[in-house]
Amino acid sequence: MSYNRIEDLEVYILAEDLSNEIWDITTQWDFFAKDTVGKQICRAADSISANIAEGYGRFHFKENKNFCYYSRGSILETKSFLRKMKHRGLVSEEIYNQLFSKLEIIHIKLNAYLKYIGKKSSGTKP
Incomplete structure (x- = not known):
C-alpha cells in the first residue's frame, strides 16, 4: 500500500463525500x-476528512496517528448527531440507514489505515 497524495487514500475520499452529502441534506x-x-x-462530518488530511501532511507517523484518532472521534460525534437527526424527524429512516452505513465503512477503513501506519517506522509518511 502506497499513497502519494491524500486523494489516493480511499478513507479520505469517502469521508469527504459523506460530509458533502450531509451538507446537501442540512442546507435544505x-x-x-x-x-x-x-x-x-x-x-463533525467535515472534521473526519480534515483530520485525516492534516495527519497525512505531518512528517512523523505518530502525529499522523494522533490526527486519525481525532478523526475517529469525529466519526462517533457524527453518528451521535445523525441519531438526533433521525429522532427529530430531520431525515427519513432510509437516509439515516444509508448515512450510518457509510460512517461504519469509514470507521472500518480508518481503523485499517491506523493499523497500516502503526506498522511503519517513525520518520517519513506512508
Whole structure:
C-alpha cells in the first residue's frame, strides 16, 4: 500500500463525500434545525476528512496517528448527531440507514489505515 497524495487514500475520499452529502441534506432545513444540529453535524462530518488530511501532511507517523484518532472521534460525534437527526424527524429512516452505513465503512477503513501506519517506522509518511 502506497499513497502519494491524500486523494489516493480511499478513507479520505469517502469521508469527504459523506460530509458533502450531509451538507446537501442540512442546507435544505429550516433555520432552527440548521442553526442547531445542522451546523454541528456539518462540523463533525467535515472534521473526519480534515483530520485525516492534516495527519497525512505531518512528517512523523505518530502525529499522523494522533490526527486519525481525532478523526475517529469525529466519526462517533457524527453518528451521535445523525441519531438526533433521525429522532427529530430531520431525515427519513432510509437516509439515516444509508448515512450510518457509510460512517461504519469509514470507521472500518480508518481503523485499517491506523493499523497500516502503526506498522511503519517513525520518520517519513506512508
